[in-house]
Amino acid sequence: MWERILCSCRTEQIWDGERRATGLAPQGAPIQLGQAEGWQPEQLLALAVDGSTMMTFLALAESEGLEVLAYVSSVRVFHADTDPAGVRLVLAPCIVVGSHDSIPVATRLIEEALASSPVGRSLRVAPRLEPEIVEAPLTVHA
Numbered sequence: 001m002w003e004r005i006l007c008s009c010r011t012e013q014i015w016d017g018e019r020r021a022t023g024l025a026p027q028g029a030p031i032q033l034g035q036a037e038g039w040q041p042e043q044l045l046a047l048a049v050d051g052s053t054m055m056t057f058l059a060l061a062e063s064e065g066l067e068v069l070a071y072v073s074s075v076r077v078f079h080a081d082t083d084p085a086g087v088r089l090v091l092a093p094c095i096v097v098g099s100h101d102s103i104p105v106a107t108r109l110i111e112e113a114l115a116s117s118p119v120g121r122s123l124r125v126a127p128r129l130e131p132e133i134v135e136a137p138l139t140v141h142a
Helices: 043-064 102-116
Strands: 008-013 021-026 032-033 068-079 086-099 132-135
Touching: 032 043, 043 068, 043 086, 043 102, 086 102, 102 132
Parallel strands: 086 132
Antiparallel strands: 008 021, 021 032, 068 086
């Protein structure tokens, strides 16, 4: 059962002898897709899965009172012609928390975030997660 619309966008195809398109959303700048000067669809997929996972993680962390000091991530996209899944993604977030005791909580929440991310759940093959959760070094101010 479909509950609500998460977003809405449309794509205008531009044909000038090259394969290009412009993605339009109700807010924000248009996104150029293309062979030479734009984002590739696989990059947008990686960005969507990674961004959705991050936003879900941050919401879970806030609801549990987990102090997140930093979150940076990279995504690798693999394609195998012989793999029936087609594309596999590996998410590698680095999450900085304020205490050693917060590391297991952050680890659990990032796993929950990937499992419950709206974009991640829509994929035929679940992305693989390789998180790095670290405690912020103690800073002494004089």
